[in-house]
Amino acid sequence: MQPSRRSALIVGVLxxxxxxxxxxxxxxxxxxxxxxxxxxxxxxxxxVRWGAVCEIVLAIANIGTAVVLFPILRRVNESVALGYVAARVMESALIGVGILSVLSIVTLRESGGTDEGALLVAARSLVAVHDWTFLLGPGFLAGFGNGLLLGYLMYRSGLVPRGMALVGLIGGPLLCLSGIAVLFGWYAQDSVWSGLATLPEIVWEGFLGIWLIVKGFRPSPAAAPADARQPRLAG
Incomplete structure (x- = not known):
């Protein structure tokens, strides 16, 4: 299996x-x-603990996609590729904060206490922390990283069909704008408007995973072997 095909398969699985x-x-x-x-x-x-395990796997897989793609995407635009890695790391860090908040609720429940009102207030505060980390991590930063940055790099390189990369370029900013709308209270995070704004990003990421598993990268200087590589693509 060629290195580029192996990388595409790994990224698709991730x-x-x-x-x-x-x-x-x-x-x-x-x-x-x-x-x-x-x-x-x-x-x-x-x-709930198994949910935390799933979220840990999610954070690792997020970083894995960026790490495996970076050697390829840097041939398109190294600065943007590095920005993609940073966005995925920050997204995973926020996911980690969300994991801690949920596990803290479990700890509060197990430790018990005589002041039920204080326990409820603490639990609700921790749920709020999780909700905000979800909005800013898998929401805003995913739109910025997977949508805008990765969509741009894939569009420029032609590693996947440009029509679908364009969906990422549209869906990413749309998800970011939706996150800002939720931040300012214009509509709820679980509203229909939020769901509609998230849909293009879901389509883009779902397509990317399936395409890379089934088809791999399309012919492109970015995926060419080192000895056959053309000069770096213009950013």
């Missing part, structure tokens, strides 16, 4: 892992994030 782990983690987190009385009574601690 993107699929990000989808599966994100969806599974969100489902497993549900009791801690949606039940106001979770911190006071019996709860599905094991389920």
């Amino acid at each position: 993107f699929v892992i990000t989808f599966v782990s994100a969806i599974t983690g969100a489902a497993l987190y549900t009791p801690a994030l949606t039940d106001p009385g979770y911190v006071l009574g019996p709860g599905s601690d094991t389920m």
Whole structure:
């Protein structure tokens, strides 16, 4: 297997892992994030802990996509490729903060306490922290990194069909604008408008994972072997 094909396969698998782990983690987190009385009574601690494991896998896979792609994307535009790596690392760091907030709710529930009101306030505060990290990490930074930066690099290089890369170039900024709208309270994070704004980014990332697994990179100087490589593409 050629190195470029191997890299494409690894990146495609990692993107699929990000989808599966994100969806599974969100489902497993549900009791801690949606039940106001979770911190006071019996709860599905094991389920929530497995949700944390899924989120850890998500963070690792996020960074993995950027690390594997960087040697290829730097041939297109090294500064933008480095920005993509930084965006993925920052996104994963915020995911890590969200993991800590949810696990802290589990700790509060297990430790108990006589002041139920204080426990509820603390749990709600931790849920709010998780919600903000989700908005800024898998929301805003994913739109900036996977959508705008990666979409630009893929469009310039032609490593994947440019029509789909254009979806990323549109979907990324749209997701960022939606995050700003939620930040200022123009609509809720779980609203229909937020869902519609997220859809192009989901399509772009889903396509990218499947395309790279099935097809690999399209012919491009960025994916050419070192001894056959043309001068770096204009940024």
